[in-house]
């Protein structure tokens with residue numbers, strides 16, 4: 307074999323490489339060891355930052371496109387080849403793409419000798435990280451085919467839609483029934499979907515448990531919904547025929563091609579993934595149509611989460627504790643303040659707590675930020691205590707903090723560290739989280755009480771309070787939410803209901819704070835209920851510490 311090959315000249319090999327170039331995804335090369343010359347499939351120059359498809363001074367030139375940390379390994383290997391110490395080359399390392407990003411490649415080659423003297427090395431380079439082009443489990447084309455199609459210069463996306471399909475809870479099926487069984491289900495699912503395909507549609511495998519139908523026929527999203535339902539039916543039928551051995555469902559994200567024409571392949575993948583996730587979020591076994599507005603909200607939430615993370619690592623920059631005054635209803639004296647969190651960024655300006663608190667809760671970041679807020683609020687309280695030692699600070703705690711962090715220890719440590727008299731601290735928990743008794747909440751509640759810290763049940767009237775449970779917990783203060791106040795002012799039935807509740811609360815020896823009083827009318831009506839404390843814009847909006855001190859403590 308070698309005898310025949312060494313009769314072939316390097317120039318002839320270069321011609322053969324040119325001939326093969328349009329038919330291959332990989333890159334064939336020849337390295338002329340006599341003349342220090344290199345030739346590679348011309349298509350490689352479109353992928354890697356090579357000086358050209360042909361160059362001299364091979365080792366030195368490699369330094370221009372090999373990822374720097376991998377260069378020594380390559381040079382060592384080439385040195386052994388040049389010195390004749392070995393005949394074959396097989397190295398996994400990284401080349402730089404045209405955008406100078408490292409790309410894993412596997413370079414294999416064979417040295418051809420004549421009379422023992424190395425003449426040239428011939429070999430092939432393939433991209434190790436390249437996605438599988440076809441999937442042997444489902445028997446479908448891989449998504450990289452769609453990418454190649456859409457990314458080609460001559461292609462314009464026709465009207466139609468993308469229907470992205472994902473098995474619901476596939477991980478669980480794999481865990482319960484094994485990966486082989488999971489593979490069988492994927493195959494059957496692919497068959498069910500294929501059976502529902504219409505003319506001018508192509509089905510791709512789009513990730514481990516996802517598929518994508520690309521429709522280029524101008525069909526509408528209503529037709530996509532019908533197609534999704536047919537697929538779902540076909541899967542239900544399979545589950546039934548399979549004697550319910552594995553019961554599973556499929557969700558679908560629908561994307562009209564018109565909404566992603568200028569976003570290319572990446573846009574299609576991102577938007578269709580978002581729609582599929584929405585369908586899953588909305589309860590699974592269901593399809594959801596891409597909604598640009600929702601997507602933008604999702605991006606904003608994601609960006610906000612990033613900014614919050616950045617702020618946390620930056621000593622909570624942008625977070626601030628505002629204070630809103632609480633007054634005693636009897637004599638209008640200052641009772642204390644509720645500490646309310648604020649978050650400001652250059653990009654978004656002041657973000658409302660209604661927006662960022664749910665982001666903090668969902669991401670779990672309420673744990674570090676809530677701890678910071680607790681300490682900040684107590685620090686401000688300590689400073690106010692120099693002026694008014696009886697001043698109360700009321701701090702909001704989220705249920706996530708109760709359920710997922712050691713909030714009891716955090717509160718007790720912070721109260722001690724800031725030298726605060728515990729009876730001047732109020733912890734607010736919302737009513738809506740207290741639907742059912744929970745051991746962790748009861749424990750927090752009793753530990754706080756043991757230490758003399760007061761407890762307030764926030765947003766009363768928005769949840770479904772169970773009076774029996776209320777009696778068990780015995781919070782010190784019940785805060786009547788503004789929605790309840792507004793309803794009571796406008797509607798007699800609501801007012802009577804509130805009046806009954808407030809009598810009952812008072813008979814249990816608990817205090818009442820009415821929140822959100824904006825007008826003198828509201829104040830007049832609510833005062834008839836004989837509340838203990840009042841809070842609202844009428845008395846003062848939440849404001850920064852300095853302003854608070856100036857307005858309410860230096861009078």
Ligand code: C2E
Pocket residue numbers: 630645646647648658659660663676679702703704764765788821822823824841842843844848
């Ligand atoms: P919340 O605990 O019910 O706080 C009272 C909210 O009512 C505050 O909104 C306050 O600015 C607003 N408010 C006060 N008086 C009036 C009024 O007269 N009229 C109207 N329309 N609103 C009034 P804010 O500051 O936007 O906070 C919203 C919610 O965010 C809070 O409701 C609370 O649930 C949450 N939150 C704020 N800070 C924190 C915090 O530090 N930790 C936790 N876990 N939640 C917080």
Ligand code: CA
Pocket residue numbers: 644702734764
């Ligand atoms: Ca509150």
Ligand code: CA
Pocket residue numbers: 764765785787821
């Ligand atoms: Ca409230």
